[in-house]
Amino acid sequence: MPMKIALTGNYAVAYAVKLAKPQVIAAYPITPQTPVVEKLSEFVESGELKAQMIRVESEHSALAACLGAALAGARVFTATSSQGLLYMHEIIHWASRVRAPMVMAVVSRTINAPWNIWPDHSDFLDQRDAGWVMAYAMDNQEAFDLTLQAFKISEDPEVYLPVMVGLEGFVLGHTAMPVEIPDEKDVDAWLGERRQPYVVDGSEPIGVGGLTWPEDTEDMFYGIQQAMERAKSAIKRVDAEYGKLFGRSYGGLIQCYRCEDAKYIAVSMGAWSGELMESVNMLRDEGYPIGVARIRFYRPFPHEDLWEVARSARAVFVFDRAISFGSWGQIYADLVAGLLLHTNKLPPVMDIVTGIAGVHVSAEDFYAMIKKLIEKVESGHNIGYFEWVRVRR
Amino acid sequence: MVKVVPPVDNAKVPLTKPVEGVGGKTGLWRTMYKPVVDSSKCTKCFLCEIYCPGVCIVVDPVKGATINYDYCKGCGLCTDVCPVKAISMVPEE
Known part of the structure; x- marks a missing residue:
């Protein structure tokens, strides 16, 4: 049965991730994102979520761990904010350019310096050229819905790009509102099993992102642009089917x-x-x-x-x-x-x-x-x- | 579980798979030594095949390791990784 509970934006994201059943989560704590992965680690600890929680020494490693796991065939998730997001920046480009489906929550916080933990969109928009599908929520319910939809969009063979979901820290992140959570069985049936363009599973020697000629590299980047164009209809399709199944449709992009x-x-x-x-x-x-x-x-x-x-x-x-x-x-x-x-x-x-x-x-x-x-x-x-x-x- | 489904437009993805002799034919050039396999010791563990940077060792599950000397540069990595010392570097004739 669907249920409605009061959740902060951060917890709304965590509940959506739990329903998407990732096998691997890697993250490094940073204000104001930390409660997202704290909640997820509670779910893992209690056995409600059967995922590998990888604790790493930095955000660069967090996303690198997610990328490796994603290429190996796992559904993955991470979350970060501000300086942490900037520290990830190199791997952010890696993830899209090797066409690795994955989802990341960006709980927005102003870029330092000076030290500031309040939200603007500077951290999120700094990633705009990285080849990720970028969604941004207005309230906690939408943060929940977008996070769940992000997995569907990311793993769509029309798209095959990583997706980041933004929400403002504190304003949404630490503020509670009622959030409706759909039934697990309905989500399972809708989301289905993970799909990706290739898998690195050890069955044969394979190199990812090795040296190529300029023409090949250009072809691959052209492919990302084509996927972005197709993502527009994929996003609208997912929004419409989500509305039909779970009662909330937002009108697309x-x-x-x-x-x-x-x-x-x-x-x-x-x-x-x-x-x-x-x-x-x-x-x-x-x-x-x-x-x-x-x-x-x-x-x-x-x-x-x-x-x-x-x-x-x-x-x-x-x-x-x-x-x-x-x-x-x-x-x-x-x-x-x-x-x-x-x-x-x-x-x-x-x-x-x-x-x-x-x-x-x-x-x-x-x-x-x-x-x-x-x-x-x-x-x-x-x-x-x-x-x-x-x-x- | 994961299902491998190609992108709808079969877009290029940055994958590389090893091919034999990726570094080109060796010709007259090689270090002073070449690796020789003692097939009675070979345990068919595949380590030499995996590590060979020139991709010129093939391990047959029955016959063991075979080295294609057309491509072998004599780097000796296979001798190092072999856990049972079945490969030794011998001087070129």
Whole structure:
């Protein structure tokens, strides 16, 4: 029977992993991710999860251990945050480039220095060129659902890429809400046995990632790009079948909130989209026709879906919770480039970088920022393209 | 359990499998010594086949190890890894 229990975001991820039944988990503790693997080690200790828990001396080794186990045919999982994720970076590229299906939770925390444990999207978005499918949750239920779906997507022969699932530390990670957990037998039947493109099981000598000619390497990277394109339909398929079986479907790569008749579109990703949606309700009450397009999958980048939402907008406001210093927010850059694939006449697209380093942005803050921008557009003023809004200063 | 299913587009994956004589034919060039197998001692453990960097040793489960001298460079690794000292390095004639 499905059950509903109060879970933190971290525990929601752990419960999803338990249902996916990985054979190998390797991780190194780091705030704010640690409760994910603490809970999993409890499951292993109690016998509820029959997995090998490998304790390692670093995140680099954690992902390397997962990679080795994955190539040997095991379903694997790891979780990390911030500096730990950066330390993994080399193996992150390895995992996708050898087409190893695997799942990792990234419990977001601002990149140091200075020392800071509050969440922004800097650690997650730093991995954007690594060839992983990248999903980001808005609440604990979605963190649970995305983690479970990540295994299905990763092991799909259409995809065969590693998948990372992001969620903000503390804001989701350490905050509890009711989470519905589907029945184990239903999940088993839906997820099925692990599939992967090849296996290194000792039956024959085999080298992985050895020296190749440039043309061969280029062919392999081209294959990753093709897989990313196919991942778009795989993600939508998994979202739809999950909805049918377990009652929750989110709409694919993006989630639209009050977009149907919207003249203004706010684009965001992650937990603070909840505050943004609240501010949209406040603005709607005052007659401002605005909706939210929330990015659930950042890679592959859903430019087609975003174009459908933004094509008739008077203006698009992007809320970026990370910045590529010297340019602008990563989502903004991808969105502008993506929309330009569909039109040479863009509506004004404005980037608002805010909430950096975990600064809290409330619904009232969103309300004030958006109202000011809409009024500018309505009165025929140029809204510019970029502003870093440091709230409460 | 795991099921091996190729990618839908049969995309290239970075795998390499050893082929005999991967380093090319040795010709007149070899170290001063070549490995010789004493088949009465060989236990068919396959270690020499696995370790041979030139991939020129084949272990038959019945007959034991055979070395293809066309490719053998005389590195001597097989002598080192053989647990029963069935392979010795002898001077070239």
